[in-house]
Amino acid sequence: MMIIKRVSLLVSCLVVALGAMGQAALMTADRKVAAFYPEGYDATQHQPSPIFEHEPTAVMPLSADWQLRPRFEQRDGHSVATIAVGTGVDLYGTGEVTGPLRRNGRSVQLWNVDTPAYGVDGGSHLYLSHPWVMGLRPDGTAFGIIADNTWRSAIDCRDDEVVFTSDGPAFRVVIIESDGPQQLMAELTRLTGHMELPPLWALGYQQCRFSYQPDARVREIADTLRMLRIPSDVIWMDIDYMDSYKIFTFSPKEFPQPAQLNDYLHRQNFKAVYMIDPGVKAEQGYFVDDQGTAGDYWVKDRDGQPYVGNVWPGPCHFPDFIRPEVRHWWATLYKDFMATGIDGVWNDMNEPSVFGGPGGTMPVDNLHGSEKWDVRSEKYNYMNTSDNSAGKTNNTSHLSPLTSHLRFHNVYGLNMVRASRDGLLLANPQKRPFILSRSNFLGGHRYAATWTGDNLSSWDQMWLSIPMTLTLGLSGQPFNGPDIGGFCESANADLLAHWTAMGVFFPFVRNHTIKGSANQEPWAFGDEVLQVCRTAIERRYRLLPYIYTLFRKASLDGMPVMRPLFMADPKDLSLRREDRAFLLGGDLMVVPKDPKAQGAPDISTLQKKWPPITSALKTIEAPSGAVGGASPSAHPLLLQRPGSIIPMAQLAQSTAELRTDSLTLLVVLDADGQATGQLYEDEGDGFSYRAGNYRQSRLEASLAGRQLTVSLRHADGHMPAPAQRWLRIACIRGGRAQFSAWQQGDVATMKLHKK
Numbered sequence: 001m002m003i004i005k006r007v008s009l010l011v012s013c014l015v016v017a018l019g020a021m022g023q024a025a026l027m028t029a030d031r032k033v034a035a036f037y038p039e040g041y042d043a044t045q046h047q048p049s050p051i052f053e054h055e056p057t058a059v060m061p062l063s064a065d066w067q068l069r070p071r072f073e074q075r076d077g078h079s080v081a082t083i084a085v086g087t088g089v090d091l092y093g094t095g096e097v098t099g100p101l102r103r104n105g106r107s108v109q110l111w112n113v114d115t116p117a118y119g120v121d122g123g124s125h126l127y128l129s130h131p132w133v134m135g136l137r138p139d140g141t142a143f144g145i146i147a148d149n150t151w152r153s154a155i156d157c158r159d160d161e162v163v164f165t166s167d168g169p170a171f172r173v174v175i176i177e178s179d180g181p182q183q184l185m186a187e188l189t190r191l192t193g194h195m196e197l198p199p200l201w202a203l204g205y206q207q208c209r210f211s212y213q214p215d216a217r218v219r220e221i222a223d224t225l226r227m228l229r230i231p232s233d234v235i236w237m238d239i240d241y242m243d244s245y246k247i248f249t250f251s252p253k254e255f256p257q258p259a260q261l262n263d264y265l266h267r268q269n270f271k272a273v274y275m276i277d278p279g280v281k282a283e284q285g286y287f288v289d290d291q292g293t294a295g296d297y298w299v300k301d302r303d304g305q306p307y308v309g310n311v312w313p314g315p316c317h318f319p320d321f322i323r324p325e326v327r328h329w330w331a332t333l334y335k336d337f338m339a340t341g342i343d344g345v346w347n348d349m350n351e352p353s354v355f356g357g358p359g360g361t362m363p364v365d366n367l368h369g370s371e372k373w374d375v376r377s378e379k380y381n382y383m384n385t386s387d388n389s390a391g392k393t394n395n396t397s398h399l400s401p402l403t404s405h406l407r408f409h410n411v412y413g414l415n416m417v418r419a420s421r422d423g424l425l426l427a428n429p430q431k432r433p434f435i436l437s438r439s440n441f442l443g444g445h446r447y448a449a450t451w452t453g454d455n456l457s458s459w460d461q462m463w464l465s466i467p468m469t470l471t472l473g474l475s476g477q478p479f480n481g482p483d484i485g486g487f488c489e490s491a492n493a494d495l496l497a498h499w500t501a502m503g504v505f506f507p508f509v510r511n512h513t514i515k516g517s518a519n520q521e522p523w524a525f526g527d528e529v530l531q532v533c534r535t536a537i538e539r540r541y542r543l544l545p546y547i548y549t550l551f552r553k554a555s556l557d558g559m560p561v562m563r564p565l566f567m568a569d570p571k572d573l574s575l576r577r578e579d580r581a582f583l584l585g586g587d588l589m590v591v592p593k594d595p596k597a598q599g600a601p602d603i604s605t606l607q608k609k610w611p612p613i614t615s616a617l618k619t620i621e622a623p624s625g626a627v628g629g630a631s632p633s634a635h636p637l638l639l640q641r642p643g644s645i646i647p648m649a650q651l652a653q654s655t656a657e658l659r660t661d662s663l664t665l666l667v668v669l670d671a672d673g674q675a676t677g678q679l680y681e682d683e684g685d686g687f688s689y690r691a692g693n694y695r696q697s698r699l700e701a702s703l704a705g706r707q708l709t710v711s712l713r714h715a716d717g718h719m720p721a722p723a724q725r726w727l728r729i730a731c732i733r734g735g736r737a738q739f740s741a742w743q744q745g746d747v748a749t750m751k752l753h754k755k
């Protein structure tokens with residue numbers, strides 16, 4: 001009672017003091033999250049925050065023993081927050097970055113940019129921004145720091161402090177304390193929201209290039225994938241399907257009948273994803289431009305006139321996605337477009353990229369907002385209390401209706417995909433939307449997946465794609481991956497083989513390359529490479545029950561699908577810098593082969609404890625005869641965690657054909673002869689899973705004498721099991737696998753050989 005009184009007193013003091021507010025700090029009742037407000041904090045310059053789906057409900061005065069506290073200051077016209085983090089801390093996160101996984105000693109600019117081969121400003125800023133740093137202490141406890149700030153800024157990760165420097169007004173900082181990295185990700189996504197479960201097909205292999213054209217070439221690619229029995233799910237339509245690069249149109253010459261084309265693809269179990277850019281060709285009589293002009297939906301220049309910048313179509317207008325009414329309009333555009341049978345959308349160039357614009361984008365003094373935008377409907381959190389009336393204000397006197405691009409640049413892409421997502425749902429309310437976005441911001445994982453933009457076909461950038469994808473996962477964006485084979489310039493046989501061989505274990509798996517480069521499909525470099533790619537992709541498809549279960553988990557508690565090794569043992573300091581080997585989920589370690597490595601590779605402590613599953617795969621893959629065939633050296637080493645069970649399906653050529661009625665269970669027992677695993681099943685698309693139409697099962701193995709029993713126990717959800725379920729065990733001990741017979745039912749047993 002006493003405490004509550006004091007809190008509300010504190011809160012009302014702070015609310016009264018708004019405008020000339022002093023520095024303040026509150027924390028949540030569970031003492032895990034603290035929000036820090038700098039002196040003079042003006043919520044109208046930062047809120048509503050795109051980051052938080054649920055604002056931290058900070059209701060208590062900060063406890064005296066709370067460790068991390070920002071120091072706020074104004075320095076040389078910048079707003080600065082410095083957080084001393086203590087010694088011996090390893091820093092991670094900071095979003096999409098070049099460089100290593102461990103971020104100590106690294107600086108990142110938060111200013112989304114179109115950066116071919118990551119060449120702009122030495123790769124110090126890329127397509128997405130995440131004002132988020134994660135810290136891991138020597139004892140394995142973790143913390144996270146969010147700067148709730150969209151303005152152009154920078155993060156400096158020093159060894160003992162983290163510094164956020166912004167070109168905008170003073171911003172608040174939210175700090176999370178937790179027992180370990182896993183709990184930290186759960187806490188982060190409790191605040192930022194969860195990635196929605198993607199459709200199963202989006203986890204399959206995807207074939208792309210800039211551009212497959214005309215439509216006959218698209219058909220040919222689809223036919224070839226099926227003819228060569230390369231499991232695959234998606235063909236991508238890059239920018240050239242359009243009429244003169246006008247979004248929401250089709251080239252009358254090269255793609256005259258998109259519905260027929262999509263139909264053709266669907267009949268072969270392919271999905272079709274098409275690109276939509278933000279730039280709208282400024283052309284009277286073009287319906288998108290006419291509607292946008294009539295509605296006054298464009299970003300304005302400093303004089304308040306519609307801004308015009310050059311992109312692919314030539315002079316373009318840019319929808320002001322920051323405004324709710326513009327997002328609403330944008331969403332409506334998808335209806336007819338999707339009705340041609342389009343399954344997913346690719347939003348590119350949304351940094352936004354402007355050819356010849358200052359810094360490759362629009363001027364920072366361009367203007368967002370409008371006189372018509374009713375800012376009074378927005379909610380601002382000063383002190384976010386459970387008592388809403390005390391903590392929120394509708395005071396908007398500080399907000400000019402038009403606000404500079406400097407504030408909204410970094411969330412232009414986020415707001416675009418937010419609108420696109422609404423559009424896909426409007427067009428197909430029964431389907432899970434799939435959107436791939438090049439640009440985004442912390443929190444934007446709620447709307448779209450991402451890929452790492454225009455990388456280079458080089459060994460360096462192949463290796464770089466590992467820490468990039470890991471870091472995005474640790475920054476709350478679990479669904480991402482690189483262009484496999486590399487985008488800029490041409491791949492070669494070895495590079496494509498190695499990149500595909502490891503790339504199939506990334507969350508997002510798409511082969512893509514630039515216009516004018518050498519062909520890069522799995523068959524482009526002859527039979528050897530084809531063999532490697534096919535085997536790798538087959539592994540992906542066999543592992544989909546396991547991978548889909550990981551996506552389900554990510555959608556519930558924010559655990560990245562692809563994880564750094566330190567997640568397996570946060571106290572093992574030797575794993576903290578490892579960013580070549582990585583984990584797919586908690587149970588599978590991928591150690592990519594380095595064809596240029598001299599001598600024996602570095603073996604991590606973990607690697608010595610986890611047995612390889614190679615021999616099990618050999619038996620499983622025997623019919624296709626691929627392992628041990630040509631270029632086997634391209635395949636990564638795959639190791640499985642002791643105490644785990646990985647469910648694998650029978651090979652399918654697409655997710656439409658994937659079945660979970662016959663599962664091979666890879667079992668590695670722990671020292672006590674036990675192992676567990678998880679299996680998530682649902683319809684693969686649609687939303688019935690939200691009403692319980694899914695099936696979560698727990699896999700359990702135990703050894704009694706030499707008798708191994710593995711059972712599949714229904715744990716949650718009311719989707720019926722397959723009419724008949726067949727299980728077989730592959731028990732891995734040391735380097736060997738022993739298989740049981742296929743057995744019908746939810747239990748399989750076998751007698752293990754003597755070791």
Ligand code: MIG
Nearest residue numbers: 209210238239348438453454
């Ligand atoms: O200015 O649409 O990152 O994947 O193929 C380049 C053409 C525009 C950039 C994307 C790339 C895509 C390309 N786009």
